Amino acid sequence: MDDNKDIRIESGWKRVLSQEFASAYFRELTARVRDEYSRPNNPCYPPGSRIFAAFDNTPFDQVKVVIMGQDPYHGPGQANGLAFSVAPGVLIPPSLRNIFKEVSDDTGAPIPADGDLTRWARQGVLLLNASLTVREHQPKSHSGIGWERFTEAAVRLLAEQRDHLVFLLWGSDAIRRGDFIDRSRHLVMTCVHPSPLSASRGFFGNHQFTRANEYLVAHGKTPIVW
Numbered sequence: 001m002d003d004n005k006d007i008r009i010e011s012g013w014k015r016v017l018s019q020e021f022a023s024a025y026f027r028e029l030t031a032r033v034r035d036e037y038s039r040p041n042n043p044c045y046p047p048g049s050r051i052f053a054a055f056d057n058t059p060f061d062q063v064k065v066v067i068m069g070q071d072p073y074h075g076p077g078q079a080n081g082l083a084f085s086v087a088p089g090v091l092i093p094p095s096l097r098n099i100f101k102e103v104s105d106d107t108g109a110p111i112p113a114d115g116d117l118t119r120w121a122r123q124g125v126l127l128l129n130a131s132l133t134v135r136e137h138q139p140k141s142h143s144g145i146g147w148e149r150f151t152e153a154a155v156r157l158l159a160e161q162r163d164h165l166v167f168l169l170w171g172s173d174a175i176r177r178g179d180f181i182d183r184s185r186h187l188v189m190t191c192v193h194p195s196p197l198s199a200s201r202g203f204f205g206n207h208q209f210t211r212a213n214e215y216l217v218a219h220g221k222t223p224i225v226w
Helices: 011-016 024-038 053-057 094-107 147-161 172-177 208-218
Strands: 065-069 125-129 166-170 187-191
Touching (some): 011 147, 053 125, 094 208, 166 172
Parallel strands (some): 065 125, 166 187
16 A cells, blocks of 8 residues: 555546545555564465456445445455456356356346456445455454455545435445445445355345346436446
């Protein structure tokens, strides 16, 4: 991560998040993350250049859909900065396999050969984890250091400054973090997490992907090619 005065992030997000970048908590967060990434025997993910990938791939004024995750995958080579996504050639994780299964059942789209969701991000799907970094093999190891405050600010700005967005909130953590979103201004859909532990209890068969596109089209927006 660069110094706070020169955070490398998409220009629209840099503008709307300027107060966050200037705040004391973000300076402390930056120092903590820089320290964590500098330790040779303490790998962290995603790669430093990909920490803000969700924002860089989906500019503020182009967001149509928000999917909220928890923290990055913590295995070597998995996390690429987009929630639920992995780089091409990486084994597709179970939750993402379940997402692809529901997309296929819902829309008829073929199940992709890889788990890289950059194609969604570039169509306006913000794939945002609550924490943007994690230590290797230590899930939620960077929770509570400031990332949640930062990512909540990003979602709040979208909810307040944009209209007719779709928020897909999967699992209790994401649902709780979306409590403040105005349901009369945006479409908010909630269900269980796509994890194998819960997907059969309401994630499969909920048709959220076609419902999202119907809402976007009804409000003059181009649907997502899931």
